[in-house]
Amino acid sequence: xxxxxxxxxxxxxxxxxxxxxxxxxxxxxxxxxxxxxxxxxxxxxxxxxxxxxxxxxxxxxxxxxxx
Amino acid sequence: xxxxxxxxxxxxxxxxxxxxxxxxxxxxxxxxxxxxxxxxxxxxxxxxxxxxxxxxxxxxxxxxxxxxxxxxxxxxxxxxxxxxxxxxxxxxxxxxxxxxxxxxxxxxxxxxxxxxxxxxxxxxxxxxxxxxxxxxxxxxxxxxxxxxxxxxxxxxxxxxxxxxxxxxxxxxxxxxxxxxxxxxxxxxxxxxxxxxxxxxxxxxxxxxxxxxxxxxxxxxxxxxxxxxxxxxxxxxxxxxxxxxxxxxxxxxxxxxxxxxxxxxxxxxxxxxxxxxxxxxxxxxxxxxxxxxxxxxxxxxxxxxxxxxxxxxxxxxxxxxxxxxxxxxxxxxxxxxxxxxxxxxxxxxxxxxxxxxxxxxxxxxxxxxxxxxxxxxxxxxxxxxxxxxxxxxxxxxxxxxxxxxxxxxxxxxxxxxxxxxxxxxxxxxxxxxxxxxxxxxxxxxxxxxxxxxxxxxxxxxxxxxxxxxxxxxxxxxxxxxxxxx
Numbered sequence: 001x002x003x004x005x006x007x008x009x010x011x012x013x014x015x016x017x018x019x020x021x022x023x024x025x026x027x028x029x030x031x032x033x034x035x036x037x038x039x040x041x042x043x044x045x046x047x048x049x050x051x052x053x054x055x056x057x058x059x060x061x062x063x064x065x066x067x
Numbered sequence: 068x069x070x071x072x073x074x075x076x077x078x079x080x081x082x083x084x085x086x087x088x089x090x091x092x093x094x095x096x097x098x099x100x101x102x103x104x105x106x107x108x109x110x111x112x113x114x115x116x117x118x119x120x121x122x123x124x125x126x127x128x129x130x131x132x133x134x135x136x137x138x139x140x141x142x143x144x145x146x147x148x149x150x151x152x153x154x155x156x157x158x159x160x161x162x163x164x165x166x167x168x169x170x171x172x173x174x175x176x177x178x179x180x181x182x183x184x185x186x187x188x189x190x191x192x193x194x195x196x197x198x199x200x201x202x203x204x205x206x207x208x209x210x211x212x213x214x215x216x217x218x219x220x221x222x223x224x225x226x227x228x229x230x231x232x233x234x235x236x237x238x239x240x241x242x243x244x245x246x247x248x249x250x251x252x253x254x255x256x257x258x259x260x261x262x263x264x265x266x267x268x269x270x271x272x273x274x275x276x277x278x279x280x281x282x283x284x285x286x287x288x289x290x291x292x293x294x295x296x297x298x299x300x301x302x303x304x305x306x307x308x309x310x311x312x313x314x315x316x317x318x319x320x321x322x323x324x325x326x327x328x329x330x331x332x333x334x335x336x337x338x339x340x341x342x343x344x345x346x347x348x349x350x351x352x353x354x355x356x357x358x359x360x361x362x363x364x365x366x367x368x369x370x371x372x373x374x375x376x377x378x379x380x381x382x383x384x385x386x387x388x389x390x391x392x393x394x395x396x397x398x399x400x401x402x403x404x405x406x407x408x409x410x411x412x413x414x415x416x417x418x419x420x421x422x423x424x425x426x427x428x429x430x431x432x433x434x435x436x437x438x439x440x441x442x443x444x445x446x447x448x449x450x451x452x453x454x455x456x457x458x459x460x461x462x463x464x465x466x467x468x469x470x471x472x473x474x475x476x477x478x479x480x481x482x483x484x485x486x487x488x489x490x491x492x493x494x495x496x497x498x499x500x501x502x503x504x505x506x507x508x509x510x511x512x513x514x515x516x517x518x519x520x521x522x523x524x525x526x527x528x529x530x531x532x533x534x535x536x537x538x539x540x541x542x543x544x545x546x547x548x549x550x551x
Contacts, residue, residue: 001417008416014401020410027414030479031386034379035422038429041373048427049434 001025001032071095073102073235074543078294081238082140088132092143096125096187099145103189103236109549111211112230114150115158116190121145124187131185140297142185147237149225150191151198152285153272154178161274162194162224164207164403165396175272176309177241177285177302184301189237192227196405198243198277199389200224201251201484202462202476206405210459213256214544215510219456222252222484224277225288229256232288233544239298240288243270245278245385246481247451247488249286250500254451254513257502257542259530261295262286262488264521265495266313268299269306276392279385280311282492291540292501292531296320299523315521323528329363331529334444336517338374340486343453345470351504351512352450358537359448364529369440369447373433374490378480380433381489383426386415434494441496441519446529450487451500451513457484487515497523501530502539511539 002025009016016024071090084090100118107113128143148154151161153171160166174182181188193211195203203211203226211226213219214234221230225242229252232240242249244262253260268285270278277283285302289295300320306312335356344352356366393412401409440447454469457476461467466475476483491498496517503514516533518526534540 004417005413008413012398012401012413014397014409014413016413020406024410024413027410028417031382031414031418034479034481035383035418035426037376038379038383038422038425041376041429041432043425043428043432046428046431048424049431050427 001028004028071098073098076235076238077291078140078144078238078289078297079291081144082142082297085132085143086137092125092128092132092187093122095143096121096145096189099189099237106234106236106546106549109212109217110214110230110234110236111209112192112227112234112236113147113190114160114193114208114227117154117157117188121187121189124182128185128187138185139301141181141301144186144239145237146181146186146188147190147192147228147231147240148178148188149228149240149242150194151243151274151277152178152241153274154188154191157191159191159274160208161198161277162196162205162208165400166274167207173272176269176306178272180302181241192225192231192240194227195224196408198224198245198248199408201247201482202226202457203252204459204462213456214546215257216456219458219510220255220462222255222452222456224248226252228288229253229258229260232256232258232290234546238289239294241302242286242288243273243278243283244286244492245283246381246492247485249288250451250488250498250513250515251484253288253500255456255511257511257539257544258288258290259292259295260286260288260500261299262491262498263299263303263523264313264497266311267315267497267521267523268302269309269312271306271308276389279388281388282381282385284492292499292527292534293321293324295499296324296527313521318524320524320527323524324531326528327363328529328532331446332365332367332444333359333529334367334369334440334447336447336449337368337370339377340450340453343483343486344450345454347455347506348450348453348512352448352514355448355503355514355533355537358533362532362536367444369444371433371436371440373429373436376429377433377490377493378486380426380430380493382481383418383422384430384493387418387423390415430493437494437496438519445518445525447517449515449517451515452484453486454484455506455510455512491515491517496520497526499526499530501534503533503537504539505542
């Protein structure tokens with residue numbers, strides 16, 4: 001994980017110290033442990049919850065009657 | 068002129084006096100501004116006062132009402148606005164150093180709707196840096212203090228808003244809630260805090276990066292449930308400027324206020340936070356259940372099979388969504404975040420897309436489970452925060468003592484103080500926090516009443532019935548010494 005943080009540091013130019021890199025890597029590892037059980041759930045046939053809004057405010061375009 | 072004790076005023080009462088011209092909106096605004104001048108130095112609820120704008124709005128309200136053009140129950144009512152909602156011509160920092168000088172040239176839709184209702188906006192309230200926290204200690208703008216005990220935090224991230232309402236420095240405040248940021252400080256400060264259904268209130272004009280796109284809500288802090296309903300009436304509804312705002316019709320929210328709740332069913336939510344809730348909070352919830360029963364409601368326990376995965380879903384969702392707004396600042400001004408927030412932002416960059424999408428699949432399961440539970444009961448009852456307000460010192464150290472156990476405020480599950488509120492950010496269900504008791508040391512305890520999607524009317528009905536029966540809303544913070 002530390003290597004991933006170092007790569008981000010180089011890409012974004014954070015200027016992290018070694019101590020900071022270690023701290024962030026620990027946080028990311030803890031997050032990974034938190035996320036692990038998500039992959040243990042049987043999600044067969046379960047689609048992600050993604051709200052896709054239609055845009056009702058766009059006026060309905062009808063060519064009928066238009067010149 | 069009606070004699071005015073600001074601590075006792077509710078919007079419902081004040082609106083009647085204003086309408087009958089027994090109370091002047093200008094006089095009211097002046098009284099609040101005086102009180103802010105007296106108390107704000109100790110409480111630090113307001114970051115920016117908009118005195119001139121407020122008095123101009125109050126004078127306009129007075130003129131209109133005198134001419135018979137009364138706009139409704141918010142006409143002439145003093146409000147505050149959390150500092151992550153854009154207000155034209157007013158500095159809007161989002162509690163951050165990065166936006167310290169940002170002055171928007173537009174209003175958030177909620178602000179526009181308040182102005183159209185004739186509300187008087189007194190100023191912008193303190194908040195956590197980028198709304199990412201739950202105590203109210205801000206490294207750039209100072210610490211907001213809990214009016215029930217100045218050594219304690221008010222909660223957050225809408226801490227300034229909750230303090231402003233609790234200390235009678237405004238009658239209502241608009242806050243935002245991405246993980247509990249309205250309900251948490253409402254609970255810790257002993258006021259009412261509503262996070263409506265996702266999409267119910269437009270989030271246009273919210274500072275990007277102060278909440279996950281699918282978890283963030285604008286909401287309301289007031290002293291009473293009825294006041295909350297009156298404010299929601301004014302700010303709810305579809306907004307063409309917010310693609311995610313809901314088209315569902317806006318009912319008359321106060322319609323069921325005062326209606327009997329006998330025969331309604333409340334489900335007591337049990338789950339992963341059971342062990343985190345301290346005895347005094349559990350005791351207050353137990354007493355609240357008895358109050359519901361005395362009102363003729365039925366209580367049963369409800370459980371949500373995948374509830375324990377809520378912290379993972381919330382973290383994966385809100386951190387990933389937030390990244391899209393923070394990317395630019397992380398590349399250009401990383402050291403203008405406080406160190407702690409910078410580290411968690413960088414850790415957020417490491418969340419894989421597969422985690423985000425899997426979290427959204429689990430989220431669907433959880434939403435369906437709540438839907439099934441709400442087919443059996445009318446509302447769900449849950450604690451708002453596992454503990455009463457921690458001390459500022461505890462929050463600075465990062466841990467607190469909980470029934471003799473040392474507890475980290477931030478652990479693998481995320482923010483300890485938000486564990487009870489995040490289920491309703493993940494599901495988008497409407498949730499109101501109302502005071503449900505006090506600890507032996509005089510600190511308020513809050514309880515959530517949660518309804519089905521767009522069922523705010525039922526939430527208000529049940530919360531109001533409880534509020535009136537229990538009577539906790541009558542208690543006021545001990546501010547006499549500061550008032551002298």
